[in-house]
Amino acid sequence: MKCSALIILCLLIGAGWFIWSRKAEIKELVAPVERIAGEPIDSLHGVIVRYNDGFGAIHGRNVVDGYNVGLKYQCVEFVKRYYLEHYGHRMPNSYGHAKDFFDTTLVDSTLNTDRGLLQFTNPSATKPRVGDLVVLDAWKGNSFGHVAIVSAVDNGEVEVIQQNTRSTRTSYDLDHTDGRYHIESKRVSGWLRMP
Numbered sequence: 001m002k003c004s005a006l007i008i009l010c011l012l013i014g015a016g017w018f019i020w021s022r023k024a025e026i027k028e029l030v031a032p033v034e035r036i037a038g039e040p041i042d043s044l045h046g047v048i049v050r051y052n053d054g055f056g057a058i059h060g061r062n063v064v065d066g067y068n069v070g071l072k073y074q075c076v077e078f079v080k081r082y083y084l085e086h087y088g089h090r091m092p093n094s095y096g097h098a099k100d101f102f103d104t105t106l107v108d109s110t111l112n113t114d115r116g117l118l119q120f121t122n123p124s125a126t127k128p129r130v131g132d133l134v135v136l137d138a139w140k141g142n143s144f145g146h147v148a149i150v151s152a153v154d155n156g157e158v159e160v161i162q163q164n165t166r167s168t169r170t171s172y173d174l175d176h177t178d179g180r181y182h183i184e185s186k187r188v189s190g191w192l193r194m195p
Contacts, residue, residue, distance in 0.1 A: 036051070037053040045131075046085070052074065068095060074163065083133070134188060139187055
């Protein structure tokens with residue numbers, strides 16, 4: 001019994017010495033990647049997703065030729081910049097939080113005049129497609145909601161690209177039942193697209 005305890009103690013001391021002697025190498029392996037706010041981290045159709053440096057970080061407002069694109073590197077700024085750069089679309093109402101992009105008073109497949117886009121409820125008779133703007137309602141810990149752009153629709157799944165989140169890409173299950181498409185998330189209010 002004493003011999004096995006001595007062996008274990010020697011192994012622990014040896015492991016401790018090994019880790020201590022290699023601490024600089026180990027630190028390099030586990031150190032987080034240093035990023036700078038505004039740094040490109042992904043893109044869709046040439047429109048860049050930028051690093052925000054934290055959910056609540058504010059870096060000023062992005063204004064293009066008098067058009068309010070939004071607070072730099074927030075989710076709203078990315079989707080509005082995507083619609084401006086990819087489609088040349090300027091939303092009639094250029095203000096509001098992410099959740100405000102979806103007008104709960106409208107029925108499925110109607111024009112959302114504040115955004116100048118067709119709006120589809122979740123579920124909808126219309127299938128989401130690449131380029132659609134997906135709106136997520138507010139939730140505990142995020143009273144502003146969230147917006148993203150559909151980057152892929154494939155085999156019962158919808159992938160979105162987004163800014164100001166841990167991951168630039170997220171996938172949701174897409175169900176098609178009784179002629180209606182449903183993005184499987186209680187937070188997804190619906191999607192909008194160019195008319």
